Amino acid sequence: MLVYHLPGTFETREAHLDLLWEAGATGLEERAGLIRAYFDARAELDADIADGEWRDEAEQDWQAQFKATLRPVHAGRVTIVPPWLRHEVEDGQVPLIIEPGMAFGTGHHATTRMAVEALSALDLSGTRVLDVGTGSGVLAIAAALLGADHATGLDIDPLTIPIATENADINGVPTGRVTFAEGSLGLDDESDEVFDVLVANLYAELHDLLAGEYAAALRPGSPLILTGILTSKLDLVRAALDREGFGAVTVREDGEWALVTATL
Ligand code: SAM
Structure with missing residues (x-):
């Protein structure tokens, strides 16, 4: 599961959320001072949101x-x-x-x-x-x-x-x-x-x-x-x-x- 970790919250990065969607994010989540944007594949990101980090996370087996x-x-x-x-x-x-x-x-x-x-x-x-x-x-x-x-x-x-x-x-x-x-x-x-x-x-x-x-x-x-x-x-x-x-x-x-x- 590919997740882009962007520092900040939905509030502090409100202006940048559209950029994540436009880059192809399939979902956004806010957790512990980070915005987690889920992607199917790595994407070219606008300079305004380039301060984050790509992570390949293991699937969580919630069951x-x-x-x-x-x-x-x-x-x-x-x-x-x-x-x-x-x-x-x-x-x-x-x-x-x-x-x-x-x-x-x-x-x-x-x-x-x-x-x-x-x-x-x-x-x-x-x-x-x-x-x-x-x-x-x-x-x-x-x-x-x-x-x-x-x-x-x-x-x-x-x-x-x-x-x-x-x-x-x-x-x-x-x-x-x-x-x-x-x-x-x-x-x-x-x-x-x-x-x-x-x-x-x-x-x-x-x-x-x-x-x-x-x-x-x-x-x-x-x-x-x-x-x-x-x-x-x-x-x-x-x-x-x-x-x-x-x-x-x-x-x-x-x-x-x-x-x-x-x-x-
Ligand atoms: N008996 C189980 C227990 O104690 O854990 C399940 C209880 S659950 C809270 C309530 C059940 O009652 C549900 O499965 C619901 O579909 C059923 N139920 C609701 N209204 C009912 C009614 N008027 N007559 C019979 N069953 C009903």
Whole structure:
């Protein structure tokens, strides 16, 4: 990659920027007191911009750099890792492998981590779990790995379904133990399936709208786990849960994000 380093900033060299474009620059960037002008080939430069220096820089592999920064995420009994960090999962922890960058839900967001922690705190053996807004499938897969009989992941974005299915496969979850489908609560009026646990990482306003559907989809006495909630919007969620008859409400906060649990 050929870069011409010109001393100065866009402000101090404003009059000279056109000269760089006219010489064939394909892009300009300002960094650390230098203007970096990208070229496909060396060019004749006007005398006003001849005080710079040509550099042939190695291509940066941003993908590799991003991958190198990822660390395992500990969430209760579960450790969420990308495939290449599987060996870093400590003995006794349940490994949950998620290929990052494909759909929301790598574990690196506080809401996902808190939701997996909340699932991990439950005894899921023999339960049927519903994950609304499944994204990468992380919460449904966590439930299956933690012993749920069956987990269903719904998402209104059809692109997430093959990604979640592939993640379940990577984790060795048998197809009969997890199902992903395009959809949401309240859209499919024919379904009267009830669940033992419902988890949803959406946002406060949507929790408010869906609270009645959550109540209809849960067996009495069952736990509800909601996140994606900004702490500033907690009152909206509390009021919705109260309205629909949920009790035993608990709140956990991590920075600006909150996770709410309640029981029907
Ligand atoms: N469950 C994953 C996690 O915890 O990391 C992903 C959560 S991501 C914040 C929210 C997901 O909900 C997105 O994949 C989005 O497409 C989906 N979504 C948004 N509105 C929805 C709705 N009304 N019903 C179902 N899914 C919805």
